[in-house]
Every structure is written in C-alpha cells, then in structure tokens.
Amino acid sequence: MIATARRVLWQIRRDRRTIALLLGVPVGLLALLRYVFDSRLFIFQDVGAPMCGLFPFILMFLITSIAMLRERTSGTLERLMSLPISKPALLGGYAIAFGVLAAVQAAIVCTVGFTLLGLNADHGAWLVGVLAIGNALLGMALGLFASAFARTEFQAVQFMPAVVFPQLLLCGLFAPRGAMARPLQDVAYAFPLTYAFDALRRATNPGPLGGTVVLDVAVVIGATIAALGLGAATLRRRTP
Amino acid sequence: MTATIEIDHLHVVRGNRTVIEDLSLDVVPGRVTGLLGPSGCGKSTLMRAIVGVQVVAGGSVRILGRDAGTPSLRHEIGYLTQVPSVYGDLTVTENLRYFAAVTGSPEERVGEVLAQVALQDAAGQIVHSLSGGQRTRVSLATTLLNRPTVLVLDEPTVGLDPILRADLWQSFRELTDGGATLLVSSHSMEEASECDDLLLMRDGAILAATTPDELRERTGENDLSRAFLAIIRGSEA
Numbered sequence: 001m002i003a004t005a006r007r008v009l010w011q012i013r014r015d016r017r018t019i020a021l022l023l024g025v026p027v028g029l030l031a032l033l034r035y036v037f038d039s040r041l042f043i044f045q046d047v048g049a050p051m052c053g054l055f056p057f058i059l060m061f062l063i064t065s066i067a068m069l070r071e072r073t074s075g076t077l078e079r080l081m082s083l084p085i086s087k088p089a090l091l092g093g094y095a096i097a098f099g100v101l102a103a104v105q106a107a108i109v110c111t112v113g114f115t116l117l118g119l120n121a122d123h124g125a126w127l128v129g130v131l132a133i134g135n136a137l138l139g140m141a142l143g144l145f146a147s148a149f150a151r152t153e154f155q156a157v158q159f160m161p162a163v164v165f166p167q168l169l170l171c172g173l174f175a176p177r178g179a180m181a182r183p184l185q186d187v188a189y190a191f192p193l194t195y196a197f198d199a200l201r202r203a204t205n206p207g208p209l210g211g212t213v214v215l216d217v218a219v220v221i222g223a224t225i226a227a228l229g230l231g232a233a234t235l236r237r238r239t240p
Numbered sequence: 241m242t243a244t245i246e247i248d249h250l251h252v253v254r255g256n257r258t259v260i261e262d263l264s265l266d267v268v269p270g271r272v273t274g275l276l277g278p279s280g281c282g283k284s285t286l287m288r289a290i291v292g293v294q295v296v297a298g299g300s301v302r303i304l305g306r307d308a309g310t311p312s313l314r315h316e317i318g319y320l321t322q323v324p325s326v327y328g329d330l331t332v333t334e335n336l337r338y339f340a341a342v343t344g345s346p347e348e349r350v351g352e353v354l355a356q357v358a359l360q361d362a363a364g365q366i367v368h369s370l371s372g373g374q375r376t377r378v379s380l381a382t383t384l385l386n387r388p389t390v391l392v393l394d395e396p397t398v399g400l401d402p403i404l405r406a407d408l409w410q411s412f413r414e415l416t417d418g419g420a421t422l423l424v425s426s427h428s429m430e431e432a433s434e435c436d437d438l439l440l441m442r443d444g445a446i447l448a449a450t451t452p453d454e455l456r457e458r459t460g461e462n463d464l465s466r467a468f469l470a471i472i473r474g475s476e477a
Contacts, residue, residue: 003341010338011329014366075325079382082291084314085342238309240254240295 004085004093008067009100022063022101026055026109034117045119049204050173050197052113053128056102056136057196058164064098064143065156072147081237091144091232095137102136103129120204127203134220135196139164141227148234167193172201192223242305244269244390244421245290250299252285252444259285260444263299267423267437272412274435275425276468282444283425284322287392290423291319303390315343318388322395324379328368332359332378335367336385343386353381356411358404373400380408384415391415393424397431409434429465440468447475 012018030048037044071077080090106129114125121128146163150156170180170188177185177194188194199216202209243266252260259282267273275283288294289301292309301308304316326335336350354360357377362370367378380396397405412422412434424435432438433452440448440455448455448471452464461467 003338006341007327007330007334007338010334011327014329074328075321075323076327078293079319079321079325080342082293082314082317082319083339083342084311084344238293238295 001089001092001096004090005096005100008094008097012097012101018063022059023105023108026052026059026105027112029055030109030113030117041118044117045204047173048113048117049119049121049128050200052109052119053106053132053135053200053203054168054173054193054197055109056105056132057139057193058160058168059105060098060102060136060139061143061146061164062157062160063101064094064140065147065150065159066153067094068144068147069150069153069156077235078239081235087232087235090235091228094144095140095228098140099133099137102133102140106132106136122206123203123209128200131196131199131203131217134217134224135193135200138192138196138220138224138227141224141231144231145227145234148231164193167191170194171197173197192220195219195223242269243267244304245423246300246302247286247290248300250286250289250301251297252282252289252294253297254285258444260289263444263446265439265446265449267421269421270416270419271436272416272422272424272434273437273439274432275423275439275441276429276432277425277427277441279427281441283427283441284394285444286441287319287394287423287425290392291317293319315386316389318383318386318391318393320376320380320383320391320393320396324367324372324375326367326375326378326382329366331364331366332370332381333363335378336381339382340385345385345387349385349387353384356384357381358407373404376400377404377408387420389420391420391422391424393422395425395427397426429468432464432468440471442472442475447471 030051033048034044110125110129110132113119114121142163146159147156150159170184170191171194177188195216199213199220202213245267247263247265250260250263263286275286277283285294289296290303290308292313303313306313333350336353337347340347340350354363357380359374359377359381362374367375370378376396376399380393383391397408400408412424416422436451438450438452438455439446450458455464455467456462459467459470461470
C-alpha cells in the first residue's frame with residue numbers, strides 16, 4: 001500500500017505544472033470570489049468558507065478519474081492484476097497519496113482563506129481542513145468509480161460536470177435548499193456532497209456544532225467506503 | 241514429466257468473435273517454447289488466458305498443476321505484455337523499485353535485472369524519453385524481479401536490433417538453465433531457431449507442436465519461414 005502511495009507521489013512530483021495548478025488554482029479562485037463579492041462580503045463568507053472544504057473534493061475527483069483511466073489504458077492495471085497485489089492495497093495506496101495532496105491543498109487554501117481573505121471559521125479553520133481531507137477522499141472514491149465508465153480522457157473529464165456539478169448545485173452552497181423546488185430538496189439528500197456541505201457550514205457558522213455534524217461526517221465516510229467498494233468491484237483481474 | 245502449462249479445449253470469445261477455438265497444448269518445463277504465428281492469430285489472447293487475466297468461455301488452463309488465475313500463481317508467473325506496461329512518467333529505477341515492492345522482491349534485484357536487460361546506463365532516465373525497444377526491456381526487467389519460474393513473454397524482441405536480440409535470447413537461455421520455463425511469442429519465424437520447442441499458431445488454433453529440427457525434417461525445408469508456410473499449405477489442403 002505504501003509502495004503504491006510512494007509511486008503515485010513520485011509520478012505527481014515530476015509533474016510540476018499539475019502541482020502548481022493543484023495548489024494555486026483553489027487559492028486564486030477563492031481570492032477572485034472575495035473581490036466578486038467585494039461590496040457584499042457576507043455572501044463571500046456564506047459561500048467562500050464552505051468552499052475551502054469543497055475544492056479538494058472537486059479536484060481529487062478529476063485527478064483520480066484521469067489517473068485511474070491512465071492506469072487502465074496503459075496496461076499497467078492489467079499488469080498489476082497479474083501480480084500479487086491486492087485491490088485494497090492498490091486503492092489504499094491511491095487514497096494515501098491523494099490524501100496527502102489533499103491535506104497540502106486544504107492547508108494552503110484554508111490558511112489563505114481564513115487569514116488573508118478574512119473568512120471566519122467559528123469552530124476553527126483546522127476543522128474545515130480536516131473535513132476537506134474527508135471530502136477529498138470522497139471525491140477520490142467517486143472518481144475511481146467513474147473512471148470505470150470512461151474509455152477516453154475526454155469522457156473522463158466530462159464526468160466532472162456530470163457527477164460533481166449537480167451535487168454542488170443542490171448541496172445548498174449557491175442557494176439554500178429550503179428555497180429549491182420540493183423534489184430537488186429530496187434529491188439533495190441522496191447526494192453525499194449535501195452532507196459534506198452541511199458539516200462545513202456548521203463548522204464555519206456561529207452557534208453550536210451539534211450532534212448532526214457527526215451524522216454528516218458519518219454519511220460522508222459511509223459514502224466514501226461504498227464508492228470505494230464499487231470502484232474496487234470495477235477493477236477486474238480478468239477482462240474480456 | 242508433467243507439463244508446466246497444460247491447456248485443454250480452451251475456448252475464448254472476445255466481443256462476438258471467437259478468438260480461440262478448442263485449443264489444447266502442453267508446455268514442457270525448463271525449455272524455451274516459441275509461440276509463433278501471424279499478428280492477430282490469437283497469440284496475445286492465449287497468453288492472457290495463461291496468465292489468468294483473460295475471461296475464457298470454456299476449457300481448462302493449468303499452470304504448475306493449478307488453475308490459471310489462482311492467487312498463488314501470481315508469485316510464480318512473470319508476464320510481459322505486448323505493449324510495455326510501465327509508468328512513462330517515472331524513471332527506469334523508480335519503475336523497478338515499485339514493481340519490486342509489489343512483487344516482494346529485495347531491492348538489490350533492481351540492479352541485477354537492469355544488468356540482465358543491459359539498461360544500467362538508462363537507470364535514471366524517464367521511461368517516456370526512451371526508445372520503444374528500451375521501454376520493452378524496462379517492462380521485461382520488471383517481470384524478472386521476483387525470479388518467476390514461468391515466464392510468459394509477449395513479443396519481447398520486437399523492435400530490437402540484432403545484437404540486443406541475440407543478448408536477450410542468451411539471457412532467456414540462462415533463465416531456462418536456472419530451471420525456468422519460458423513461453424515466448426513472436427510473429428517472426430526468424431526467432432524460431434532460437435527455441436527448443438515450437439507452437440505454430442494460426443486463426444486461433446495450434447497448427448503444429450514441434451521442434452525446429454523436426455519441422456525442417458517434416459517439411460524438407462531448411463528455412464523455418466518456408467517450413468511454416470508448408471505447414472499452413474498442408475493444413476489447408
């Protein structure tokens with residue numbers, strides 16, 4: 001497992017531009033948002049604070065689906081499946097490597113957001129960071145699963161808007177769920193990102209955290225494990 | 241002596257095309273068996289079935305007395321895919337270190353297999369920057385790491401210059417001297433004379449299981465390419 005994590009990090013380390021984009025883009029977008037809402041900073045607080053914890057979800061989804069697709073199409077996955085490596089060890093390796101990346105990304109975006117850009121996290125920026133890593137792993141798990149349905153990198157990229165955007169729109173980030181059409185409110189509860197967002201909102205808003213935050217986190221962890229399980233099922237030792 | 245690889249009535253369908261139909265063969269231990277036939281005749285599919293990564297429709301494939309795909313076999317079979325399956329964005333050494341960890345091979349094997357495929361000078365290079373033949377050798381080196389007893393090599397010598405090719409055949413010979421069993425595919429009959437045993441394949445079937453000498457004798461042709469042609473003509477007649 002550690003060997004795979006080390007290998008994935010070796011691969012990314014060499015790709016300086018990806019690292020720069022991975023670490024720089026969220027910060028840049030957050031700063032952009034800050035000045036878009038320059039005269040209405042309360043909106044920046046409402047949207048920007050939870051967003052710090054959602055960036056890693058989006059980016060890890062994308063990176064994992066492409067990385068796994070490459071592994072499938074380059075023949076390395078077939079090769080690995082003929083070797084004594086277990087699927088959990090392979091997936092665990094990816095989870096560790098991307099978890100490390102997500103932690104770095106979350107640390108940077110939270111530091112900038114909650115200090116330089118003046119966002120508030122009433123229960124601590126560190127909590128947002130921790131939630132962000134959990135969300136990154138959820139994104140990774142969904143990306144892994146999605147990659148099984150993509151044959152080309154073009155398709156894999158399109159899964160981002162298909163899988164991530166609906167969840168972002170319905171989670172309550174851009175409009176409160178209570179203001180949405182009734183059926184959408186119900187649909188939102190079927191999406192794991194809704195729970196991820198709720199946890200982040202509770203962590204960044206004043207008032208007690210409450211027990212529901214534990215429930216939210218549990219749902220995110222459960223969804224991650226379920227998606228990893230589904231993803232593992234798509235890694236076949238034998239292929240047609 | 242029991243065969244290392246025993247295939248009985250193997251049937252493989254890919255998509256809606258029957259790629260291998262009712263194929264049976266034995267591969268004898270401690271020898272280099274050449275699997276020869278034109279591109280698209282089913283060599284790679286047959287090799288995938290032996291390694292246990294191919295969904296098969298029927299028949300049995302047994303290696304070292306165990307069904308293909310049995311987890312314990314993953315420690316004992318080395319499989320070289322036709323397209324080099326190594327990470328293009330890692331260096332040669334990084335690739336080998338990763339596969340060494342996955343196969344549980346000690347780190348010092350990395351240097352040894354590099355020497356075996358004559359790639360010491362390229363150790364620090366990114367695989368992307370290597371030539372096709374070098375990439376094949378990196379891929380081959382990864383299969384040698386855990387000293388497998390059975391090596392299934394899909395076109396290992398394609399695109400190599402004659403000297404390197406001779407060197408590789410030399411190292412294959414050393415592997416069998418060490419007790420390994422090799423199944424090596426090629427679409428070029430030039431390689432046939434290097435093998436101990438020959439399996440001539442066409443359209444998903446084995447036309448002949450023979451040896452280079454026997455093939456020459458049987459067809460009266462000294463040139464093995466022409467001998468193969470004679471076998472094909474004979475099977476069609």
